[in-house]
Amino acid sequence: MMLTRQAQQYDDARLGYQRLDPHRPEVIFEVTSATEIEEAVRYAVDHDHRIAVQGSGHGLTRGIDGGVLIATRRFNGVRVDPAAQTAWVDAGATWQDVLTATAPYGLAPLSGSLPGVGAVAYTLGGGLGLMARKYGYAADHVNRIELVTADGTRRNADVDLFWALRGGGGNFGVVTGMEIALFEVPILYGGSLYFDLADYPDAVVAWREWTQDLPEEVTSAVAMIPFPDIPPIPAPLRGKYIAQLQVASLQGADVIEPLRAIGTPVLDTLGELPYAESAKVFAEPDRPDSYRSQNVLLRDLDPDTLATLPKLAGPGASAMAIIGIRHLGGALHREPTIPNAVGHRDAAYSLTVLIPGERDATELQNTILDPWRAQSIGRLLNFTFADLTPTEIAEAFNPGDHQRLTDLRKHYDPAGRLAANHELTELR
Numbered sequence: 001m002m003l004t005r006q007a008q009q010y011d012d013a014r015l016g017y018q019r020l021d022p023h024r025p026e027v028i029f030e031v032t033s034a035t036e037i038e039e040a041v042r043y044a045v046d047h048d049h050r051i052a053v054q055g056s057g058h059g060l061t062r063g064i065d066g067g068v069l070i071a072t073r074r075f076n077g078v079r080v081d082p083a084a085q086t087a088w089v090d091a092g093a094t095w096q097d098v099l100t101a102t103a104p105y106g107l108a109p110l111s112g113s114l115p116g117v118g119a120v121a122y123t124l125g126g127g128l129g130l131m132a133r134k135y136g137y138a139a140d141h142v143n144r145i146e147l148v149t150a151d152g153t154r155r156n157a158d159v160d161l162f163w164a165l166r167g168g169g170g171n172f173g174v175v176t177g178m179e180i181a182l183f184e185v186p187i188l189y190g191g192s193l194y195f196d197l198a199d200y201p202d203a204v205v206a207w208r209e210w211t212q213d214l215p216e217e218v219t220s221a222v223a224m225i226p227f228p229d230i231p232p233i234p235a236p237l238r239g240k241y242i243a244q245l246q247v248a249s250l251q252g253a254d255v256i257e258p259l260r261a262i263g264t265p266v267l268d269t270l271g272e273l274p275y276a277e278s279a280k281v282f283a284e285p286d287r288p289d290s291y292r293s294q295n296v297l298l299r300d301l302d303p304d305t306l307a308t309l310p311k312l313a314g315p316g317a318s319a320m321a322i323i324g325i326r327h328l329g330g331a332l333h334r335e336p337t338i339p340n341a342v343g344h345r346d347a348a349y350s351l352t353v354l355i356p357g358e359r360d361a362t363e364l365q366n367t368i369l370d371p372w373r374a375q376s377i378g379r380l381l382n383f384t385f386a387d388l389t390p391t392e393i394a395e396a397f398n399p400g401d402h403q404r405l406t407d408l409r410k411h412y413d414p415a416g417r418l419a420a421n422h423e424l425t426e427l428r
């Protein structure tokens, strides 16, 4: 369906989850098939329009003004092949759609913290999931990708495009769908321990210590969250500055004991979970919001610098800032059988500072991140909700890979028609 600015459904179709700078296209194609994606791209070519693509809209950093928006959320089929342990995922399917389709077979995808996120865009950006240390990035387990390139041609990603799309994002065409691998994981031991940082200021340092010697079966993270004192927040967390230790274990509960030794959490949600309920591990809110974030990848977390973090962003800070740290390593360190564009596999931690709301709190964000910048080896674009410079985008990739990616973009989209998130451009 094609919608113009006058259409009643225009706003509903253009607004996704991220509300900071939504798309304002001239026309929207609400697609329900690969053929409709082809038609939308051809329309853009014929009218010399730029093209933006939106799945669920979690990742948007800069809205398009004018041009064509291809909205894929209604093209969300998932077809499971239980014998091959694979699923074909249409362009607009969310991880929730995939979880719903795969759970009856006891199979799980390499989904992330929030099932409302679009599976395709997540995977194009690498995709750091709940079982990442065991299986690697979601982009490491893609078998086939179909896309419509900026000239309107529908094709299967060949060797070069297949390499670039897995990690290089939406810079090379509009993906109509992909085949992903599934894993036998009916049950997960997971959830969160919520420690009040007023009582346990060293909880985050203790978490880092625990991550130093963990089996790959355990993937974990920590979020430092100043919870407002308002009713939608669960009573035990209201008005408290919390360290939420988020754990997904494929090896049962025993491995988590050292975290319990930190003290008495105000809330403990750890337990056995069907994988389909894995949203409970991070328990992130799934309602449209505005937010900005910056991310750094690190080879280690200096414990002294780490100890200062809660003081920078806690009560009394000039704005609300959520600091999220994910433990990497394990299979994330290893190149997949068929190499892809995911960079910096030597990173051991990812650190993100997220500022919710409309307010620009760059100063606070920099105060928190500056001590880490000298040690940073790059960034995860999936965790960066900010309009980055070309150099900052290049830093997400390994040296050499960025040039190969920009060459491929120039080859497949010489007119620069695709207004991709974190658009790849040549460095001058």
Ligand SMILES: Cc1cc2nc3c(=O)[nH]c(=O)nc-3n(C[C@H](O)[C@H](O)[C@H](O)COP(=O)(O)OP(=O)(O)OC[C@H]3O[C@@H](n4cnc5c(N)ncnc54)[C@H](O)[C@@H]3O)c2cc1C
Binding pocket: 016, 053, 054, 055, 056, 057, 058, 059, 060, 061, 072, 091, 092, 111, 112, 113, 114, 116, 117, 118, 119, 120, 121, 122, 123, 124, 125, 126, 127, 128, 129, 169, 170, 171, 173, 174, 175, 176, 284, 382, 383, 419, 420, 421
């Ligand atoms: C609360 C929250 C939790 C998250 N958790 C994780 C996590 O655990 N692990 C992780 O790795 N990431 C995570 N992310 C990041 C998320 O994976 C990225 O933001 C991803 O791009 C979101 O995809 P989307 O479809 O939801 O967003 P969209 O905004 O719809 O898409 C993002 C961009 O992807 C491109 N794109 C989308 N669809 C297509 C397509 N069919 N073809 C070509 N390009 C396309 C476009 O450039 C688009 O602007 C999280 C984000 C949020 C907000």
